[in-house]
Amino acid sequence: MISNFPFIAVIIFISLGIYTLLFKKNLIKIAIGLCLIENGANLFLIALGYKKEAVAPIYTLAPAGQAMVLPTPQALTLTSIVIGLATTALVLSVAMMVYKHYGTLDTDEVRRLRG
């Protein structure tokens, strides 16, 4: 049971993120929602590779006979974190541009494009 906790956390992260995207009207909060989903996906990948009482997968430094966690999900997660950084930076800079022109971050008022 306790080994399932990370996956429950994943579900909580992602559902909170989707809730934020759907119901919050502030652009910065939407950016935070994206971050939450991203963290959920990253945690999911890391939790997949976890093994009880295993050490970090540094081959040359691990004691002999000691089990190591799976390194591939960690590599995947690292890539995804880097991509997430770029995404977040871009979302925030676009939100800044929106604020400069509209004077607000409220999605109800940032609505010149419609129809």
Add this chain to the structure above:
Amino acid sequence: MNLSNHLPILIIALPLLTAFIIPLIGKINKKAPGIFATLTLGISLIFTILVAVKVMTAGAQVYVFGAKSTALTLPSGLQFPIRIIFEIDAMSIFMGLITAIVSFLGALYSLAFIEKEGGLDKYYSLLLLLTVGMFGMELTGDIFNFFVFLEIASIASVALISFRGPQAGEPAEAGFKYMVVSSISALIVLFAIGIFYGQYDVLNFAALAKLIRYSQLDKIALALMVPVLAMKAGAVPMHMWTPDAYSEAPAPITMILVAASQASLYALFRVTFSLYNIQLDTLTVGWIIIVFGLLSMFIGVTMAIIQKDIKRLMAYHAISQTGYMLLGVGVGLAVLNDPVALPKYGLTAMEGGIFHIMNHALYKGLLFLTAGALFYRTGTRDLNSMGGLAHSMKYTTIFFIIGAAAIAGLPPFNGFASKLLIYESVYRFNPLLSIIAMVVSILTLASFVKVFHSAFLGPKLPCFKEVQEVPRSMIFAMAVLSCIIIFFGLFPDVIVKNLVHPAAMSLIEQSKYSAIILGGR
């Protein structure tokens, strides 16, 4: 070292490298980045054509990263591939050709179109990155690699959509919407990748296709991936970003964005056909795709008729045309398990749908470029304030007529060829679908007649007295597209036989797709 073995990676590596050199070149000369980017994409186009010829003659190509030989997919007798592999079959290279043509012409058109604006070096390096992302999505055989390229393409395209953001609010708004949509799709794809990796310990499409057991988790992964990829492709009901993003991006970028949405569409087909294929309840999923397609067709075209902004109108048509592709391929998927119906009309429907992808990229690209030409000279996208432009912009008028006739499916242009394939085959599946498709086509024609009338016909307006024909690089890009459109319209059988049929076959034959990497079974 035999360079021709490395062609698949050069298609991507060259623009990627140039993308990061361009800001340096921009410091030396202000005009150089554009020329440099266009040349790079031209060379990339040549490489793509060379690879396409190789795929057509010698069958699917693989490129293994970091292996002793580029064709060594299973080193030291392993049962599954461990390296990142590019797997280029007929469908991948078909999409790659579209990307190559469209991005080269987009860069060429940009030379004059974007000349007066600041930040040119950034513009061209983002354009190259967007191209790299699209090529990567289409050529890769590795699902995580696909995610990375998907993100590269989204980040580059968001920055390009909001390229005019510092001057006006709307591009930033459109960019924000697109960013949210594409981040969600990419993250959900990542989640699905996690589901696959947790079960099968492989990230390779081909190996996954062989190992997949269609468990409950796989169904969840499919249910996650199909909607988000359809959303990125701009199908109704997740189309809300399309008109905003397409209309606010600079015209050449819009043309490339159309191809980028189609790269997502390609991924959708790859997942449903090559990954799941007959293990799937094809009739149900086929009908889901057909219904998506019908809704896109109808809602897209009805929304287009009421638009006053020329690029927004065309963007709604892009949604509607995506519906045709989904319809054709959906019918193919619905009868995939039926040995009688598949060769009888299922294959033709798939060919029609796939051929329409290329045709759509060409004529919609041409139409967006003519809209860009009008904007370049008149400074407005509002159809009500345009008029009488045929007097002063003769070439643009001709190109617009060609594009409009092609999108409405009039012979002898390419839209007719692929739409006829779809009508014929879909009629034998379900006559009603075919009739709806024809009605949508008529509505498309109606709406383009309206655009033609209000923008080009009528007396010369006094406010557009100074308007002249657009610069040469823009005319050249539009002329090349028009020539390809007419060629495809006159000789559709050549294209269908050499490009489209192998592409459709490579989607249908799942075992062949995994056999390319894993050896014959």
